[in-house]
Amino acid sequence: MSAEEEENAAELKIPDEFLKAKCLMNCEVSLILEHKYEQLQQMADDPMNQMSQVFEKSLQYVKRFSRYKNPDAVRQVREILSRYQLAEFELCVLGNLCPETVEEAIAMVPSIKTRGRAHDDEAIEKMLNDLSLIKKFE
Amino acid sequence: MFFHMVLERNMQLHPRHFGRDLRDKLVAKLMKDVEGTCSGHHGFIVAITGIESVGKGRIRDGTGFVVFPVKYQCVVFRPFKGEILEAVVTMVNKMGFFAEAGPVQIFVSNHLIPDDMEFQPGDIPNYTTSDGSVKIQKESEVRLKIIGTRVDATEIFCIGTIKDDFLGVISDPGANS
Known part of the structure; x- marks a missing residue:
């Protein structure tokens, strides 16, 4: 992709290197950053001093908006979503926002309908059901 | 994302x-x-x-x-145009409101807030629907869509909207108190 103007996540038009990179859900970022924070705490007396503002803000944000707290649940979410031939980016948007209805899911990730893949409403419904089950049994 | x-x-x-x-x-x-x-x-x-x-x-x-x-x-x-994400409101004024999603700042202009929400000045400035059921104030959690990004060498700044289906307030800090 050349021009910045063409970028549109709703149509999955994001720069190639991001499309190929591994996308992370908020709950996964939370696990990574918490781990790193603990490491920093062990090394320095005052970890707040060591952290950049970007790190601090990101940590607060992902803690606040993590849908799943338990590491096993996080792993399950990724495993279940990855059965549905989603792009990494779509998978993470769904995992982050946890839509409850098919219409909501399509509004959040319009590209699941447009790319001519085998995503009928039933498949999407099943996917959302699977997701809400994990949440219930967490 | x-x-x-x-x-x-x-x-x-x-x-x-x-x-x-x-x-x-x-x-x-x-x-x-x-x-x-x-x-x-x-x-x-x-x-x-x-x-x-x-x-x-x-x-x-x-x-x-x-x-x-x-x-x-x-x-x-990295925020993208067209991306939908959740953010925390940090400041509300008559021009609109600012929200933060991790390190990035997002501005939602009052043109991109649903028409039935009115600005209410006061100690806690907020946007409220006419029946008072939905309120956006500092610390509210909102779901918004990024419609524009301004990127310079050391900063990214975003413009967002909540005027679309399934967007808007997800939790209201005043609701529990």
């Missing part, structure tokens, strides 16, 4: 660091230099999670400094 990716950087190291713990010095300097920075292209570099490889060092002419190409894995945050 957060991504885990491999980036490369040429690190300059002073000769006084050459010795047994050269690699540690290099990694420490890398963390200090790049964590917390923002580039228009990759977004915010939140944290380095690992070192992929450290290439052969090359002595720079005339200085004695050595340049090492270092490949590292890191967590980056």
